[in-house]
Amino acid sequence: MVSTEAPARVQRGPLPRDLHPGAWWGWALALAAAASATTNPVVLLLVIAVAWLVVVSRRSEAPWARAFRFFLWFGLVIVVLRVAYRIVFGGGSTPDDVVLLSLPEIPLPDIVRGVRLFGDVTLSSVLAGLYDGLRLAAVIICIGAANALANPQRLLTSIPPALYEVGTALVVALAVFPQLAESVQRVRRARRLRGEPSAGVGALRRVVVPVLEDALERSMTLAAGMDARGYGRSGGVPRRDRAVTGVLMLAGLFGLCVGTYAFLDQTAPRLLAWPMLAVGVLLAALGFHRAGRRVHRTRHRPDPWRSAEWLTVGCGLAAAVLMQFVAPAAAFPSLTGAPKVSLLAIAAVLVAAVPAFATPEPRPMR
Amino acid sequence: MIDLRHVTFAYDGESSATLHHVDLHIPEGELALVAGRTGSGKSTLLGMLNGLVPHFTGGVLRGDVRIAGESIVGRPPRELAHLVGYVGQDPAAGFVTHTVEEELAYGMEQLGLPPSTMRRRVEETLDLLGMADLRERALRTLSGGQQQRVAIGSVLTMHPRVLVLDEPTSALDPTAAEDVLATIARLVDDLALTVVLAEHRMERVIPFADQLVIVEDGTVRSGPPADLLADSPVAPPLIELGRLAGWDPLPLSVREARRHVRTEPFVLTAPPRRAEPAGASLLEAEGITVAYGATRAVDDVDIALRAGEVLVVMGRNGSGKSSLLWAIQGTGSRRSGRVRVGVDGVDPAEVTADEARMLVGLVPQTAADLLYLETVTDECAAADAQAGAPTGTCRELLNRLAPGIDSTHHPRDLSEGQRLALVLAIVLTARPRVIALDEPTRGLDYRAKAELADVLRGLAEDGHGIILSTHDVEFAATVADTVAVMADGEVVSRGPVERVLAESPAFAPQVSKVLGPQWLTVGQVERTLL
Numbered sequence: 028m029v030s031t032e033a034p035a036r037v038q039r040g041p042l043p044r045d046l047h048p049g050a051w052w053g054w055a056l057a058l059a060a061a062a063s064a065t066t067n068p069v070v071l072l073l074v075i076a077v078a079w080l081v082v083v084s085r086r087s088e089a090p091w092a093r094a095f096r097f098f099l100w101f102g103l104v105i106v107v108l109r110v111a112y113r114i115v116f117g118g119g120s121t122p123d124d125v126v127l128l129s130l131p132e133i134p135l136p137d138i139v140r141g142v143r144l145f146g147d148v149t150l151s152s153v154l155a156g157l158y159d160g161l162r163l164a165a166v167i168i169c170i171g172a173a174n175a176l177a178n179p180q181r182l183l184t185s186i187p188p189a190l191y192e193v194g195t196a197l198v199v200a201l202a203v204f205p206q207l208a209e210s211v212q213r214v215r216r217a218r219r220l221r222g223e224p225s226a227g228v229g230a231l232r233r234v235v236v237p238v239l240e241d242a243l244e245r246s247m248t249l250a251a252g253m254d255a256r257g258y259g260r261s262g263g264v265p266r267r268d269r270a271v272t273g274v275l276m277l278a279g280l281f282g283l284c285v286g287t288y289a290f291l292d293q294t295a296p297r298l299l300a301w302p303m304l305a306v307g308v309l310l311a312a313l314g315f316h317r318a319g320r321r322v323h324r325t326r327h328r329p330d331p332w333r334s335a336e337w338l339t340v341g342c343g344l345a346a347a348v349l350m351q352f353v354a355p356a357a358a359f360p361s362l363t364g365a366p367k368v369s370l371l372a373i374a375a376v377l378v379a380a381v382p383a384f385a386t387p388e389p390r391p392m393r
Numbered sequence: 394m395i396d397l398r399h400v401t402f403a404y405d406g407e408s409s410a411t412l413h414h415v416d417l418h419i420p421e422g423e424l425a426l427v428a429g430r431t432g433s434g435k436s437t438l439l440g441m442l443n444g445l446v447p448h449f450t451g452g453v454l455r456g457d458v459r460i461a462g463e464s465i466v467g468r469p470p471r472e473l474a475h476l477v478g479y480v481g482q483d484p485a486a487g488f489v490t491h492t493v494e495e496e497l498a499y500g501m502e503q504l505g506l507p508p509s510t511m512r513r514r515v516e517e518t519l520d521l522l523g524m525a526d527l528r529e530r531a532l533r534t535l536s537g538g539q540q541q542r543v544a545i546g547s548v549l550t551m552h553p554r555v556l557v558l559d560e561p562t563s564a565l566d567p568t569a570a571e572d573v574l575a576t577i578a579r580l581v582d583d584l585a586l587t588v589v590l591a592e593h594r595m596e597r598v599i600p601f602a603d604q605l606v607i608v609e610d611g612t613v614r615s616g617p618p619a620d621l622l623a624d625s626p627v628a629p630p631l632i633e634l635g636r637l638a639g640w641d642p643l644p645l646s647v648r649e650a651r652r653h654v655r656t657e658p659f660v661l662t663a664p665p666r667r668a669e670p671a672g673a674s675l676l677e678a679e680g681i682t683v684a685y686g687a688t689r690a691v692d693d694v695d696i697a698l699r700a701g702e703v704l705v706v707m708g709r710n711g712s713g714k715s716s717l718l719w720a721i722q723g724t725g726s727r728r729s730g731r732v733r734v735g736v737d738g739v740d741p742a743e744v745t746a747d748e749a750r751m752l753v754g755l756v757p758q759t760a761a762d763l764l765y766l767e768t769v770t771d772e773c774a775a776a777d778a779q780a781g782a783p784t785g786t787c788r789e790l791l792n793r794l795a796p797g798i799d800s801t802h803h804p805r806d807l808s809e810g811q812r813l814a815l816v817l818a819i820v821l822t823a824r825p826r827v828i829a830l831d832e833p834t835r836g837l838d839y840r841a842k843a844e845l846a847d848v849l850r851g852l853a854e855d856g857h858g859i860i861l862s863t864h865d866v867e868f869a870a871t872v873a874d875t876v877a878v879m880a881d882g883e884v885v886s887r888g889p890v891e892r893v894l895a896e897s898p899a900f901a902p903q904v905s906k907v908l909g910p911q912w913l914t915v916g917q918v919e920r921t922l923l
Binding site: 195198199205213214216217219220221222232233236237240241245248249250251252253254255256257258259260324325326327328329 | 503512746761
C-alpha cells in the first residue's frame with residue numbers, strides 16, 4: 028500500500044537532552060516551599076506523588092539518580108518517628124478527644140513536670156504527628172528529587188565565574204567523602220590483620236591515624252596536580268584592577284550591612300534604609316561583575332538554559348505561589364475531622380507535575 | 394628544549410643537597426628516561442621541570458632551569474601549565490572532575506581557551522588516545538590503564554611542549570603498561586613532544602628512550618642508554634644478561650639480544666630444574682567464590698599450597714587477585730568455598746581474627762594501613778603485645794628482613810622497601826605458617842625487589858607457604874615455584890613457573906624471550922656459567 032502522507036523529513040519535537048541542573052533545583056525548591064505551606068495530608072501525599080512521577084519520568088541512568096529511593100525511605104522514617112514521638116510523650120488530652128489507645132502512664136519525678144510518658148493516645152495527637160511528619164517528609168523528598176534529577180556537581184560548576192574557585196573547592200570536597208569512606212573501610216579491614224588494640228582511644232586512633240594520613244597525602248597530591256594544571260592562574264590582571272575590585276566589594280558589603288540595620292531599626296534615619304541597601308547591592312554587584320571578568324576562564328560545553336528550563340522553574344514557582352492563596356482551613360486542616368481539600372491546592376500541586384511531560388527526555392547513557 | 398644549568402637543590406632543614414650541580418640538556422622531540430634507586434631524587438628532578446619543586450615542596454633551588462628558552466625559576470606551576478604537562482604517580486588522586494570529557498577540558502578551562510577550541514581539542518585527544526568510547530564514563534569506574542591515559546590526555550589538551558611523567562606504569566598490569574607506553578611513544582613520534590619519564594621497571598621503556606638520565610647520590614648523568622647502562626646502579630634483566638655475557642654494545646631490546654645470541658653462541662648447559670615443592674600441605678582452598686553484588690570477583694577457585702612453596706597469582710587489574718587473598722585469610726568476604734589450613738584443617742574464616750592471623754598472615758596492598766604509631770620501636774612493641782610473643786620478637790624479625798632500620802624513625806619516613814619489611818615483620822610476629830602478600834613490589838626498585846625475593850625464599854625454606862599477587866613478571870620469575878594466572882575471577886592457567894610464564898606472551902620474562910622457555914632469570918644463567 029502506498030502511503031498518502033509525505034514522508035516526514037523534518038522531525039519535530041524536542042530531542043533528548045539533560046536539563047540545566049539549576050532548573051531542576053529551582054523546581055524542586057519551589058515545590059518544597061509549596062509543601063511547607065500546608066499540613067493537609069492529601070495535598071502533601073500529592074506533592075510526594077508528583078515528585079516521584081517527575082523523577083521516574085525524567086531521571087537519567089547515572090548513579091546519583093538511583094539515590095531517590097533512599098529519600099523515600101527517609102521520608103517514611105520521619106513520619107513514623109513523628110507519630111511514635113506523639114505516642115510516647117502523649118499530649119494533654121482534652122475531654123472531647125477521641126482516645127484511640129489507653130496506655131498506662133508512667134509516673135515521672137517532679138523535675139520533669141510537663142513531660143508525660145505514655146498515657147492516653149488521642150486521635151488528635153496522632154494526627155498532628157502524622158501531618159507534621161508528612162510535611163517534613165514531603166520537603167525532604169523534594170530535595171531528593173532535585174538530587175536525583177540533576178547532577179549536584181554540575182550544578183556547582185555552573186556558578187558565576189567570580190565564585191569559580193569556591194565552586195571547584197566544593198566539587199573537590201564532595202569527591203573526598205566517598206574516598207574517605209573507602210579509606211575507613213580499608214583501614215578497618217586491615218585492623219583485623221594486626222589484632223585489635225585495647226578498646227577506646229587506642230582503637231579510635233588505630234583507624235583515625237592511617238585514614239587522616241591517607242587523606243592528607245591525597246589532598247596534597249590533588250593540590251599539586253591542580254596547580255600543575257593551571258588552577259588559580261592569575262591571567263595577568265594588573266594590581267590596580269584587583270585593588271579596585273576589592274574596594275567595590277568592601278564598600279558594597281558595608282552598604283548592605285548599614286542598610287539592613289537601618290531597615291530593621293525603625294528609629295534610624297530612613298535615608299539609611301532603602302537607599303543604602305540599594306547602593307550596597309549595586310556596589311556589590313559591580314564588584315562581583317568585575318571579579319568575574321578578571322577570572323580569565325571558560326567553560327567546556329556549558330549546559331544551555333532554554334525554554335524547557337524556564338517552563339520547569341515556572342511550574343515550580345506557580346505551585347509555590349498558588350499555595351499561598353489556599354484558604355487556611357484547607358491548608359491547615361483541623362485535627363478533629365476528615366481534612367477538607369481545596370481544588371486550588373490540588374491544582375497548584377498538579378501544575379508542578381507538568382515538567383514530567385513537557386520537558387525533553389534525558390539523554391540515554393552511552 | 395629542557396636545560397638545567399648548575400642546578401643545586403636542597404629541601405628545607407636538610408643539611409645535604411638532594412641534587413647538586415646538575416647540568417642536563419634534553420633536545421626537543423626526544424624521550425628521556427630518568428632512572429635511579431628509590432629516594433635518589435628522581436621525583437625532585439621531575440618536579441623542577443614545572444615548578445612543583447620548590448613551589449610546592451619548599452627548599453632552595455640555585456642555578457637555572459630553562460624550558461623552551463625561557464627561564465622558569467621562580468614561576469609557580471600554574472603559570473607553566475601551558476608549557477609543561479605533569480602527570481603524577483597516582484592518576485586517580487589527581488582527578489578534579491568526574492567524567493572523562495570534563496577532565497580533558499579542565500586544564501583548558503583554566504587557560505581560558507575559547508569553547509570551540511576546547512571542543513575540537515577534546516575530540517582530537519580522545520582519538521589520539523583511543524578513548525572516544527569512554528568519553529562519558531565516570532573516572533572512578535575506569536581501569537588503571539584507562540585512568541592513566543585520561544591523566545595524560547588531560548594535560549595534552551593544553552598543548553604543552555614538554556610532558557613529564559612520574560612512574561606512569563607502576564600500578565598497571567603488563568598489558569595496560571604496554572598500552573600506556575605505546576601511547577607515549579606515539580606522542581613523541583607524532584607530536585614531537587619532549588617527554589621526560591621516570592620509571593622503576595625500565596625494561597619496557599628502554600627500547601623507546603633516546604636518552605637515559607641516571608640520578609645517583611644527588612648527581613645526574615645523561616647520555617645514550619647503551620653507554621650509561623654499562624655501569625648503571627639500576628638495570629633491567631636484559632642489560633644484566635648482556636653484562637654477564639660481555640656483549641658490546643649492550644642490547645636494548647629483546648630483538649638485539651637475540652641477534653647477539655645467534656652470532657656469539659652462548660654456551661649454556663640446561664638450567665637445573667627447580668625442585669617441585671614437596672613439603673607438607675599447608676593450605677587447601679576449594680571452590681572459593683567472592684561476590685560483590687551481582688559481580689563475581691572470584692569464581693569457584695581452588696588453591697593448594699605446600700610448605701616451602703611460593704605461589705604467585707598474576708592477572709589483570711581487577712581480575713580478583715586481591716579478593717582471593719583476602720578470602721583465603723578469612724577477613725575478606727566469601728560467598729562459598731572452604732579453606733583448610735595446616736594439619737587440623739581449620740578455616741580462618743570460622744575462628745576469631747586473632748586466631749586467623751596465626752594461621753594466615755596478610756600484607757595488604759597499602760601496607761601502611763597497618764601502621765599507626767610514631768616510631769618503629771612502638772610498632773614492634775605493639776606487634777609483640779598483640780601477638781602475645783616475647784618482647785623483641787618483632788624487632789628481631791625486622792632485623793633479619795631489613796637490617797639497620799633506625800628504631801626512632803617514623804614508619805612514614807621509611808623507604809617503601811623498609812616499610813614493607815616492617816609490616817611483614819609485624820605480620821610474621823603472630824607466627825603464621827601461610828603468608829599472603831598483595832602486590833608487594835609496588836614502588837620497589839630492582840635492588841629492593843631482589844632483597845624482597847631473598848626474604849621470601851628464605852621464609853619458604855623455613856617451611857612457610859607463601860602466596861602473593863604481583864604484576865611484575867621479572868619478580869615472579871625470580872621468586873615463584875608455581876604460578877596461577879587469573880582472569881575474570883577464574884584461574885585460567887596454573888602450574889610450575891617455567892611452564893606458565895613462558896607459555897604466555899604477556900608474562901614471559903625477558904630472559905626467556907632471549908634464551909628460550911627453560912630460562913627465567915639472569916641468576917639462573919649466572920649459576921650455570923660458574
